[in-house]
Amino acid sequence: MTLRIFMAVAAGGAIGSMGRYLVSMQALKLFGTAFPWGTMSVNVIGSFIMGAVVELMTVKWNVSEEVRNLVLVGILGGFTTFSSFSLDFVRMMEKQQVTEAFIYLAGSIMIGVSALLAGFSLLRWVSS
Numbered sequence: 705m706t707l708r709i710f711m712a713v714a715a716g717g718a719i720g721s722m723g724r725y726l727v728s729m730q731a732l733k734l735f736g737t738a739f740p741w742g743t744m745s746v747n748v749i750g751s752f753i754m755g756a757v758v759e760l761m762t763v764k765w766n767v768s769e770e771v772r773n774l775v776l777v778g779i780l781g782g783f784t785t786f787s788s789f790s791l792d793f794v795r796m797m798e799k800q801q802v803t804e805a806f807i808y809l810a811g812s813i814m815i816g817v818s819a820l821l822a823g824f825s826l827l828r829w830v831s832s
Contacts, residue, residue, distance in 0.1 A: 716778015
């Protein structure tokens with residue numbers, strides 16, 4: 705990885721994270737705390753933008769590796785990694801890797817949630 709790509713990802717990540725915060729705070733003001741609307745909003749918005757931008761970069765735009773990483777890894781990755789997850793799943797489906805795609809889908813959700821619970825449990829055990 706070159707320094708230019710690294711810096712592009714870092715700058716994009718800052719932009720995406722600020723966007724995630726702003727959308728989440730707006731959703732909180734509009735809808736309250738009874739449901740995680742902020743998280744759901746950034747996941748859906750980020751996935752839509754990822755699909756549109758990847759298609760544009762593939763079909764219409766000839767962009768550098770720095771720009772591609774700035775937008776896809778940095779901005780959208782900072783906004784929501786769910787968009788990358790969604791893209792990975794769709795790409796696997798497009799390649800007819802159906803079994804692998806659903807293993808990835810189920811595994812990411814189940815193992816991710818299990819890892820979060822394990823982290824909670826470990827810290828609760830250590831701090832008790």
